[in-house]
Each structure stands twice: as C-alpha cells, then as structure tokens.
Amino acid sequence: MAPSELVELLELEAIMRDGETHLETQVACEVSVGAQKFPVHVIALGNPDPNVPVVGFFGGFHGLERIGSAVVLAYLRSLVQRLPWDSELHRQLESVRLVFMPIVNPGGMWRGTRANPNGVDLMRNSPLEASEDVPFLLGGQRISSRLPWYRGPLAGPMEIENQAVCAVVEREFFGRKFGIALDCHSGFGINDRIWFPYAHTALPIAHLPEMHALKGIYDQTHPHHRYVFEPQSRQYLAHGDLWDHLYQRACALPGLTFLPLTLEMGSWLWVKKNPRQLFSRHGIFNPLIEHRQQRVLRRHVYWLDFLARAACGHQLWIPDEAQREDYRQQAIKHWYWKAGL
Template sequence: MRTYRLPELEDLPRLITEGGPHLSARTACQIEVGAHRFDVPVITLGNPAPDVPAVGFFGGIHGLERIGAEVVMSYLHSLVQRLKWDRLLHTQLEGLRMVFMPLVNPGGLWLGTRANPQGVDLMRNAPVDAVEPVPFLVGGQRWSAALPWYRGPLGAPMQLESAALCQVVEQELLGRPFSLALDCHSGFGVQDRIWFPLAHTRAPMPHLSEVFALHTIFEQTHAHHRYVFEPQSLQYLAHGDLWDHLYLQAQQQHPEQVFLPLTLEMGSWLWVKKNPRQLFSRHGIFNPLIEHRQQRVLRRHAGLLDFMARASSSHALWRPAEQTRLAQHAQALNHWYGRELSRPASENPA
C-alpha cells in the first residue's frame, strides 16, 4: 500500500519551539502502523482557567483529507508568529483557551486512507445511532472494514484516535461557560460549508438560537463570504458522529453551559472541476494538488478560524439573552428548516 510523508508532524516541533513558553504540547495517544509509530499531538495556548471560554481546532480525522490538517496547522503557524509582536493577541489569550489537534488520524494520513489503520471511519465510530434512516454505506455500516464508512464492531470501545479526541474535548472544552469546536474536512460538493449538529436526527439542536446568533454576526462581519452555513442533517444523516456524541454528552453533563461543535466541509470537487486530472487520484479528489490553489485555500479559511476564536472570546456580547432566545429559535427554524415554531425543540434548550 502506498504511504505518504507527514510534514505536519515534522513541522510541529519547530512550531512548538518557536512558541516558547506560550505553547504547551502533549501526546493524546500513539498509533502504530507496522514498524512506524505516530503521536497524536495536542497543542494548547491561552488561559487554562476553567471559567474562561475555549475554542478547539481539529483536522486530519480522515486520512485522505490532508487539507483539513493543513488548514489547522497554517492557522497555528500564524498564531505562533503573531505571538512575537501582536499585543492584541496576547490580550485575547488572557481570557481564552485555544486547543489544536491538527492530526487526529496520522495512521490514515500515512496510509492515504479515509479510515484509520484498523479500517474504521472515525466519524462513524461514536456510540450514537441515527433515529431516522441513513443513506446506504455513507451513513455508516458495520458489515466490513473492507467497505468504506465502517463503524467498527458493535459494542466495541471507540478507536484510540476517537477516544483521544473525546478525552481532549472533555478536558479542555466541555464544562466551560462557552466553548466552540471547528473540525476541518473536505470532499463534499463544490461549495465550502459550515455544518452544525445534529447528524443522527433531523430534529433541530437545542442550541439553535446560539448557532443562529453566531451565523448572524458572521454574516454581518464577513459580508462577501461564500460559505453555506447549515445543519448537517439537511444534507444527510449518519450513525456514529463524534460531534453528536460530544454535544449530547455536554447536554447531559453540563446543561447550563454552551458547547457548539461545527464542521468546515471544504468543497473539494471545485478543485477537481478546475483540474480534472485529480479525479484519477484518490488523494486528489479531496485536496488541492496544485500549489497556488492550496495556498489560496489556506488563505481563504484563515479568516474563518480567526473569526471562531474571536467569537468564542467575545461570546457574552453576541449570545442571545434569555428573553430573546425563543424569538431567535423561531427565526432559525424558519431560516434553515422552512418552518416556524412557537416553542424550541427542547422545553429547556439552555
């Protein structure tokens, strides 16, 4: 099987050294692929106090989607360079925790596969079953690791990489007054999309009013953006979604707090449209293989990641007040689901 270098892992020690005392790094778990062993790194910066908001950036969950890891690494590189001179960034970090897991599935990146080395699709691996029908195969299957979108054996523990991601989110994001996660993927359609839960049901998420408020300030401050901001369930449902699992866990364990997991789904078929030869490369279907297009992609999404960090830091200024949540929930239902409702999907969506 063809293997690929992992320049992202090679760059991390240099970035950590440059970040000096401002960065902390640890290994969430180690993955073995034949004679090779890879760390799953976690980099943190900012205020670790549990009462400050947090933002997490994740990439490389699917090994074929290298561009997701590169987007996260590019933003981390920018922050490290800004730490040398940007006083406003230092001020922001006094009241914000930032978490980076740029390479959740290094074994998949090394092998050039969507799944991890055990053949499990990490985004179908959580113990969450869809309550409505899912598309064949794409929605997750347990028949065989030889088929794509394999969930893993029924009743088995989550894969090491999935469990490591969940542990980092539980430790660093959940339980804070506000936290946001952005998971970077590619491979769906020709447009860049920002998806929010839920993926296992078409029912609106309890924090729909908060997502709508976030969408509103994004529209106001990025008037010429080209993202489609929508619930994932408008496109397809799936079993085993990690972010559904973590969101439901947050709802159960920290109902008074707000955790918003989002997915950046880069429209990679646009790159294929511009360079049809990429269609004949499994790796090329999910990544911009021409250098200037890759640079353009990294530039374009840097603003989105920075917006998410700033929005997390300033959540108290844009989150809907209790007296307006019901109205914003109704507006969101009408905007995304084409209907209005007098009451939220949950009797107590907070």
C-alpha cells in the same frame, strides 16, 4: 520512513519548537501502523482559567483529507509567528483558551486512507445510533472494514484516536461555560459549508438560537463570504457521528454552551478547475496546485480567527433568555421550514 517524515507531522513539530515558550503540548495517544508509531499531539495556548471560553481546532480525522490538517496548521503557525510581537494577540489570549489537534488520524494519513489503520471511519465510530433512516453505506455500516464508512465492531470501544479526542473535549470544554469546536474536512460538493449537529436526526439542536446568532454576526462582519451555514442533516444522516455524541454529552452538563462545527471544504471545485485530479486519490479531496492550496489556506484561516474572536466576546452576541425563542423561530424558518418543524 520515520514518523517525522510525514509532512504534516514535520510541520507540526517545527511549529511546536518555534512556539515552545508559549505552548502547552502533550501526546494524547500513539497510533501504530506496523512497526511505525505516530503521536497524536495536542497543543494549547491562552488562558487556562476555566472561567474563560475555549475554542478547539481539529483536523485530519480522515487521512485522505490532508487540507483539513493544513488549515489548522496554518492558523496555529500564524499565531506562533505573531506571539513575539503582537501585543493585541496577547491581550486576546488573556480572554480565551485555544486548543489544537491538527492530525487526529496520522495512521490513516500515512496510509493514504479515509479510515484509520484498523479500517474504521472515525466519524462513524461513536456509539450514537441514528434515529431515522440513513443512506446505505454512507450513513455508516458494520458489514466490513473493507468497505468505506465502517463503524467498527458492534459494542466495541471507540477507536483510540476518538477516545483521545473525547478526553481532550472532556478536559478542556466540559468544565467551562462556553466553547466552540471546529473540525476541518473536505470533499463535499462545490460550496464550502459550515455544518453543525445533528447528523443522526433531522431534529434541531437545543442550542439552535446560539447557532443562528453566530451565523448572524459572521454574515454581518463578512457579508461577502461564500460559506453555506447549515445543519448537517440537510445533506445526509449518519450513525456514529462523534460531534453529535459529544454535543449530547455536553447538553447533560448544566450551564455549558458547547457549539461543535464542521468546516466541509468543497473539493469538487478544485477538481472542476483541474480535472486531472480525478486520477489521484488525494486529488479528489485536496487542492494539488500550490497557488490554489495557498488560496484555500488564506480564505479559511480568517474563519478560524473569527471563531477565536467570537468566543472572546460571546457574552455580547449570545441571545439572552428573553431573545432565545425569537432566535429559535428565525432559525427554524431559515433551516427547517421544509421539515415542518
């Protein structure tokens, strides 16, 4: 079977052909699965000027969670289809750069596994160690690649897929003043959640005021949304979280505000509505009924588009120095009061 017969890659290739006059494309790396080789594509559009903000959309870190890639592809497809006629979109793209990595782990997607072809969970693979106790196995383990949540060998390099993501973030984000990254996943509970760092500690991040302000403008403009917006540490702690690792690296750069987010779609609701999905490994993490998948794509594409618009106007809602402490105290009260921080 040729790599292009992987449905998500086939869709991405079609989008790239349709938008070739507007899109910048490159292959960040190639992943081997036996004799097969799969490209990890990076697509960009908008203003390359480092003075404008950037938003990155990532999907497919876990091969079983195909709906994450589907959401990113749906948004990219929407943009490409609007480019021939939407003058407002062209004006927006003068003020922002958009970067897409819809299928980070094509080898795992091909094999139908959470991990990559080496058996490594890419979201447990960074060198960052948790500073507090983590759940057994779930928090990341180095016992065996035959067990879930395997981190990779101690002191080994990050997996090639993660190295590619880091290179893209370094190139596209680290030379700018403002950026948002959204990583799309599924499989946690009934509610759709927006997570932000940290995963390796329960302590709040340096940009907690900015996260609270972002939540605030979304609550104001979409008061009936169903997202639970929270630090990942409220649910569980983990070793090796890639976005924690990249966020900490970004914090060492002066003048950069980097806000990494994770969309964690609540797949248990799909199982509740269609219990037969429990008998399918893919069904635990993805909506299998077509109309339900379409509904999921419609709902979450609005969130992706909101982030692009929020980045364009970030100077209008980011707290200034005089406001930051007030925003921080509100955020502590909202998210961390049980921890006594």
